[in-house]
Amino acid sequence: xxxxxxxxxxxxxxxxxxxxxxxxxxxxxxxxxxxxxxxxxxxxxxxxxxxxxxxxxxxxxxxxxxxxxxxxxxxxxxxxxxxxxxxxxxxxxxxxxxxxxxxxxxxxxxxxxxxxxxxxxxxxxxxxxxxxxxxxxxxxxxxxxxxxxxxxxxxxxxxxxxxxxxxxxxxxxxxxxxxxxxxxxxxxxxxxxxxxxxxxxxxxxxxxxxxxxxxxxxxxxxxxxxxxxxxxxxxxxxxxxxxxxxxxxxxxxxxxxxxxxxxxxxxxxxxxxxxxxxxxxxxxxxxxxxxxxxxxxxxxxxxxxxxxxxxxxxxxxxxxxxxxxxxxxxxxx
DNA sequence: TTGTGTTTTATTGCCTCC
DNA sequence: GGAGGCAATAAAACACAA
Numbered sequence: 001x002x003x004x005x006x007x008x009x010x011x012x013x014x015x016x017x018x019x020x021x022x023x024x025x026x027x028x029x030x031x032x033x034x035x036x037x038x039x040x041x042x043x044x045x046x047x048x049x050x051x052x053x054x055x056x057x058x059x060x061x062x063x064x065x066x067x068x069x070x071x072x073x074x075x076x077x078x079x080x081x082x083x084x085x086x087x088x089x090x091x092x093x094x095x096x097x098x099x100x101x102x103x104x105x106x107x108x109x110x111x112x113x114x115x116x117x118x119x120x121x122x123x124x125x126x127x128x129x130x131x132x133x134x135x136x137x138x139x140x141x142x143x144x145x146x147x148x149x150x151x152x153x154x155x156x157x158x159x160x161x162x163x164x165x166x167x168x169x170x171x172x173x174x175x176x177x178x179x180x181x182x183x184x185x186x187x188x189x190x191x192x193x194x195x196x197x198x199x200x201x202x203x204x205x206x207x208x209x210x211x212x213x214x215x216x217x218x219x220x221x222x223x224x225x226x227x228x229x230x231x232x233x234x235x236x237x238x239x240x241x242x243x244x245x246x247x248x249x250x251x252x253x254x255x256x257x258x259x260x261x262x263x264x265x266x267x268x269x270x271x272x273x274x275x276x277x278x279x280x281x282x283x284x285x286x287x288x289x290x291x292x293x294x295x296x297x298x299x300x301x302x303x304x305x306x307x308x309x310x311x312x313x314x315x316x317x318x319x320x321x322x323x324x325x326x327x328x329x330x331x332x333x
Numbered sequence: 334t335t336g337t338g339t340t341t342t343a344t345t346g347c348c349t350c351c
Numbered sequence: 352g353g354a355g356g357c358a359a360t361a362a363a364a365c366a367c368a369a
Contacts, residue, residue, distance in 0.1 A: 100342050100363045120356090142343060145356070150341095152357095 103143070107133045111140070115147050 103111070114129055121129075121144050130137040 102341065102364060123355095139342085141355085143341095146342070149357075 103133075103135075107135070111143050111147070115144065115151075119144070119148055119151065 110133055111129070114125075118125070121141060126137045126140050126144075129135075130140045133140070
């Protein structure tokens with residue numbers, strides 16, 4: 001059919017046309033496999049003797065749109081004025097129409113194409129389609145309504161599939177990120193353990209260094225200043241700085257603030273006198289032994305010292321290698 | 334042939350819009 | 352308040368396996 005006019009019947013707006021309409025529609029039914037409903041037209045009217053009362057059953061077709069029936073009476077039969085003359089004739093329709101009749105394949109194809117164009121029905125379009133297919137406008141409206149419902153169901157299924165796919169994709173990404181996070185956390189934990197172990201090792205060496213520092217402080221510091229020039233001068237100064245750092249960080253070494261030199265006198269708090277005394281004493285003894293220079297101010301102002309950048313990668317704070325080993329033997333790691 | 338599940342046609346009640 | 356849409360539902364038509 002493909003959009004052509006199927007039925008010669010016009011709008012079934014009267015009873016005589018309805019006979020023709022049903023007849024033609026029944027002829028248009030394309031039989032399916034095992035289509036038990038495909039019966040001769042006469043059979044549709046053989047049930048007139050049926051005991052099933054018409055008025056107690058639902059109507060199959062509504063003509064309200066054609067006849068201007070109100071919405072509250074959308075059923076087919078409520079739009080008719082059943083007088084005595086038409087009672088017998090109507091009785092045949094009533095029993096015939098108790099059976100639902102499926103639309104023909106051609107009719108459905110036509111409706112499908114119309115639906116593709118526009119899934120909503122304007123009144124004029126509805127009437128035109130109904131005319132073209134020989135159906136009641138109400139039937140067309142119902143078909144479009146059911147078709148929209150099916151379309152909506154399929155659309156929901158599609159949306160569900162789309163969302164489900166999106167969810168799966170996101171979940172995969174999330175799982176991957178979670179694994180990466182766990183891997184990084186394990187890596188951080190491993191590195192943290194290494195850092196802690198290293199710090200413990202450093203702390204052990206630091207304590208060892210404290211005792212050696214004490215020894216160092218009690219030794220004459222100036223035994224080679226005059227012989228080794230600027231490099232040694234720098235090393236000594238930095239050694240003093242280190243001692244100061246140690247003193248600050250570990251006040252238990254001398255149990256006082258960092259010693260400082262004022263007007264040529266090494267000052268500490270409580271132990272300053274002892275320290276100075278011992279220092280002076282050691283220097284004196286050292287002088288006696290090595291005949292070295294007068295006491296050297298180990299806290300010489302830093303601006304008086306010619307600093308040099310520490311060697312690359314060195315942890316000796318700019319010490320010369322030999323000085324480093326001499327003054328900080330524990331820091332060789 | 335029959336039981337059962339699915340699809341299609343149609344009704345009903347409610348809601349929204351004008 | 353009427354017209355039309357929609358969700359829920361009924362019921363006939365249909366498909367199919369046993």
